[in-house]
Amino acid sequence: MYKVLVFGMTSNMGGIESFIISYYKRFDHSKIHFDFLCNTHDKVAYEDELHKLHSKIFKVTMRSKHPLRYKSELNSFFKRYAADYDCIWVNVNSLANIDYLKLAKKYGIKRRIIHSHNSQNMDGKLRAILHDYNKKRISKYATDFWACSPSAAVWFYDKDLMSKVVIIKNSIDLDRVRFDGNKRKQLRNKYNLDGNLVIGNIGRLHFQKNQMFSLEILSSMVKKTPKIKMVFVGSGPDKEKIIRRAKELKIEKNVIFTGAQKDISGWLSTFDVFLFPSKFEGLPIAGLEAQGNGLPVVASNNAIPKEAVLNSNVKILSLNDSVSTWSNVINQFGQLNRINANIVKMNFKKAGYEINAAVPILEAKFKG
Template sequence: MYKVLVFGITENPGGVESFLLSYYRKIDRTKIQFDFLCNTHARVAYEDELKALGGKVIHIAMRSKEPLKYRWELSDFMKEHATEYQAVWVNVCSLANIDYLKAAKKYGIPKRIIHSHNSQNMDNQFRKILHKINRGKINTYATDFWACSNDAAEWFYNDELLSKVVIINNAIDLSRVAFSEEKRDYIRKQYHVEEKFVVGNVGRLHFQKNQMFALKIMQHLVKKIPSAVLMLVGQGEDEQKLKKRAEELHIESNIIFTGVQSDIGGYLSAFDLFLFPSKFEGLGIAGLEAQVNGLPVISSYGVIPEELKLTDNFHFKKLEDGAESWAEAIADYSHQLNRTDPETVEKCFTKAGFNIDIEVRRLEKLFMEKE
């Protein structure tokens, strides 16, 4: 059995967590097994399913809250268990912390993979400085360099490493987020929006995802489409700020905060249009899932990688055009909304390398190959 120690699962069911779970569900677990090292003693996203699939979930203290305990628990675990693993796979959005790779090298895990999932700094200035410092050190500790997109690779790695980078597509299990008329009716009835024009966004409530801009868009959109509502699926540190801002804009009755939801396919089915105004993305799994569901998507141009566009229903728009211009574009799209049919979705995603059933075989080979 080839065993991989995976870092990247947190308490929040975000894009990285969804990516890892998608591959873990599909990988040949008779040959390759994942265990998950988590930087928290709290329950993490999808913990029950990770265990049901055969993975161990190892909790250690959070570095930011208990730094000494964190170092002791990380070292203690690696000292005792590192020899059980053929690879460590570190999935992060920043190089501010490379302790897991350092410990993996010290205690003898032969294949040490660093995987970039973002294309800009989303942390404070101190962590930004740490990221820049560790860019110059990462070659000392990692043996393999992966990224979710070319943009994510260029931000993470120095020029001399770029030739070594392997792009791992954020492939999707098409069936899990496919459109469902039944789920659409159920969720729209649950939130009393059966006759509404539902604009949706899925993601952490965080400045990166730019939901504040989405609220400004809604301020203008409700003047054009009075029945419009914005459904925000997720949780995060900006939640209270967003609720307060909605009240200030007098659109609180047009904004629905659903919190974290497990059935993303169901919520996507309930939407009429997917709003994706992020300030930056490594790639953007939410945008991929929306396209699988067939949804029209309007996404920020120049900051979200262009390779995210896989169907003709995906539209780019510049953030600097302003909220009113975005609202006008959405109002225009509302007159010609059609979901992409499943056959076209499967063809586009398979051709572009985003069909999990195909891509998981490639991942298996990457794990098993020698350095």
């Protein structure tokens, strides 16, 4: 059996976490086994599911909270367990911390995969400096270089590594996000959404996802269409800032915060249009999941790359376009029908983003 130590699961149920669990649930567990190393002592996303798959979950202290304790715990872990693994697979949004790869090499894990899931820095200046510094050294510690998209590869790796980069598509489980009319009725009743144009956004409440711009769009739309709601599904550091801005714009009654949610299918089914104005992404799971639901999507050209526009009811705009342009397009797309589930499945399979077709490809990369 090929044993892989995976880094990338956090307490946040985000894109990387969804990507990992979607693939691993479908692997042949008699041939490939995952255990998980996490930099938190809190419960991590999908922890119960991972235990059912007989995966071990090891937890160390976060470096930013207790640097000395983190260093001690991490070194002790690799010293004790490194010999149990054939491979370490590190899934991250930046190269600010490559300690996992350095220690994996030091303690003899032969195959060391670094996997880029983002295309720009989403943290502070210090982490940006660390990313640039480690970008020049990553080839000393990693043996395999993966990325979720070409743009994520360009940001993560130096030019001399680009020929070695393997693109791993963030394929999704269409059954998990397919349209459900009953869930739509239940959630629209629960939140008094009937009769409203419902604009949805799923993602971390963070400047990367650009929810502040979403509020500007909503403010413009409310003046013409009072019966409108914007639903933010997710949690994050910018929540209070977004709430304050909604109050300043006097649209707080038109905004709903649900917090983090597990029933993605239900919320996507509740929306009339998906708004995705991110400042940058690698290859966003949320944009693919919205398309997997058949939902009309209005996104920035920084959020969904051309190769990931799979359905005909997707409109890509620039963040330089005016608020009124965004508002008009959202109004138009909010009236469109969803794409039929069979057509959605055909589109995803053809482009390589349907999980069941993609699993054997990734499985082979571990076996190989």
